[in-house]
Amino acid sequence: MTLLKLSNLSDLAAALQAQGYRVVAPIQDDAVVRLRSWRPGDTVRIAALPVNSPKDFLFPRCEAIGRYVLDRDGFTSEDLPARAEKTVLLGIRPCDVAALAGLDSVFAWGYPDKFYGERRAATTIVSLVCPSADDDCFCTSVGGAPDSTVGADAMLRLCNGGTAMTFASMTEKGKALDAVFGQFSSPGEAAVDPVAEVPVLFNSEVVTDWCSKSFESTVWRTLGLACLGCGACAFMCPACHCFDIQDESTDAQVDRLRNWDSCGFSQFTLHASGHNPRPDQPARWRQRMMHKFRYFKERFGRVACTGCGRCGRLCPTGMAISDVCREIARAEEVR
Amino acid sequence: MNENTYHPAVLRIVDARDEAPEVRTFRLEFVEEADRARFFEKYRVGMFGLYGFPGAGESTFCVASPPTRERYIECTFRKVGRVTSALQDREIGQTITFRGPYGNSFPIEEWKGKNILFVAGGIALPPMRSVIWNVLDRRGEFGNVTIVYGARTVADLVYKHELAEWAARGDVALTTAVDPGGETPEWKGRVGLVPPVVEAVAPSSDNGVAVVCGPPIMIKYSFPVLKKLGFAPTAIYTTLENRMKCGVGHCARCNVGGVYVCRDGPVFTLAHLETLPQQDM
DSSP: OEEEEGGGHHHHHHHHHHTTOEEEEEEEETTEEEEEEOOTTOOBOTTSOOSSOTHHHHSOSEEEEEEEEEETTEEEEEOOOOOOOOEEEEEEOHHHHHHHHHHHHHHHSSSOOHHHHHHHHTEEEEEEOOOOOOTTOOGGGGTOOTTOOTTOSEEEEEETTTTEEEEEEOSHHHHTTHHHHHHTEEEOOOOBOOOOOOOOOOOHHHHHHHHHHOTTOTHHHHHHHHOOOOOHHHHHOSSOOOEEEEEEEOSSEEEEEEEEOOTTSTTTTOOTTSOOSSOSHHHHHHHHHHIIIIIHHHHHSSOSOOOOOHHHHHOTTOOOHHHHHHHHHHHHHHO | OOOOTTOOEEEEEEEEEEEETTEEEEEEEESSHHHHHHHHHHOOTTOEEEEEETTTEEEEEEOOSOTTOTTOEEEEEEOOSHHHHHHHTOOTTOEEEEEEEESOOOOGGGGTTOEEEEEEEGGGHHHHHHHHHHHHHTGGGSOOEEEEEEESSSTTOSOHHHHHHHHHOTTOEEEEEEOTTOOOTTOOSEESOHHHHHHHHOOOOTTEEEEEESOHHHHHHHHHHHHHTTOOGGGEEEEOOOOOSSSSSSSOOSEETTEEHHHHOSEEEHHHHTTSOGGGO
């Protein structure tokens, strides 16, 4: 058995970088741990759940998808290349890996998205068997597991009390990293650390079934009362993929930008005529739940929630999607 | 390598016509022949596109001309917001952007030999005009063609010259109407709202399909009339609109229930619509 010492992570990141990879990892950033591109001097905090998700690196918050050079009475359009750097996502938790499968489905659906697709093809996922969960985690309620290998190219597992890791590559992309990981590994005995314990909070099949028959439920009204429509849940969600397209222009040039959006925002569905099919927060919250647990599942065969718990941790009014699902499932099981 | 879905074709405005207050038609030609060929390879009546101008953005509306006119496309739209204002500011000879065609289409190949009733209100004649001209350009393949078209006022009727052309044809039964109070002293058509006018015209539903397009309230009151005339919900078609950004199902904005208007629509039968949550429209 070969082991990689935790203290070698920075050297490993540097070695991957030297091979031309952008290394995205959980990095200590002031008081929080954030996924970002590793730079020399950064501390990789592999065991901590980062505040943001890997979505940021495949489907960025804001991205130019078109460029137009303006002249006196018209424009010329430029087809922008995708910025697809060869990337290693290092130490990504199984919940976040699972969310990428959903994004893969959406961005390949009928009209393959060049920007997402090229970045995804250039990305190698080195996931981490999840060592710790908090009260907001619920991957096991939505078909995931803290030690799931699904979707990963290679997998790390902490051992010997979090001081070392094992590395196992599963795919061609993962095996391409064998040599670099091997370089920083040495033979040793491994006592693997325990996997995070994530209790099952609800049965997601029950939630999906309930959604299928409860469009007109009064539950939406009660839920909607608490929602401020701030969109924090959607922006931090690894699976949310709604976006807006806006033009940003100077007198000489226009960049057509794709930006994250949220079904919780009041302008999301607002027509130019003033009509809004989802006129209030209850209607928008219903869309959020319905899309994740019913529509997405009908279309792509999986729910658009992987139980990472970020929405619950971040919501200023404490509306965790897991609480809502638990309430729904409990009410259904009592019936 | 995938192509960039968001990279638009460029269209040149070769003709422009004012139809009604704030409503204008553009005739547009593809600047690149390859874009034109690609468009017409896919285009069927009912599909839509995203028309845009850099700096203002893109807006979704129908293609108002039929695939049988292969040199150009036409669109008719009202100036409502930022994008449509920027588009109407463009003049003949200038260019705009276009993505499409997207969405599904009216199954007119299944309508061969059938009688077709078109019911339209106001600015909703354009999405139906492509179907009407498609049918008239292949007139011999279809049965009776009946058109009932109403608008708020005489001025609000679009395609006035084409209405005259259809009225003059022996093979089209056209009824025009304006809302009470919208008539002029010279008005020769009917006065009344579209649903009761359809009921009065009473076209036969025998071997027929009905295509309805108009403001939501007109559509809502037209469906019961059509059912009463004997049209089955599977023989009644309409086309939905919702705000869109991508047009290809990725931005998740245009859902009605689990249906994506951009991918599963915009054309729906009444039978399908009845299964969707009405509140989402």
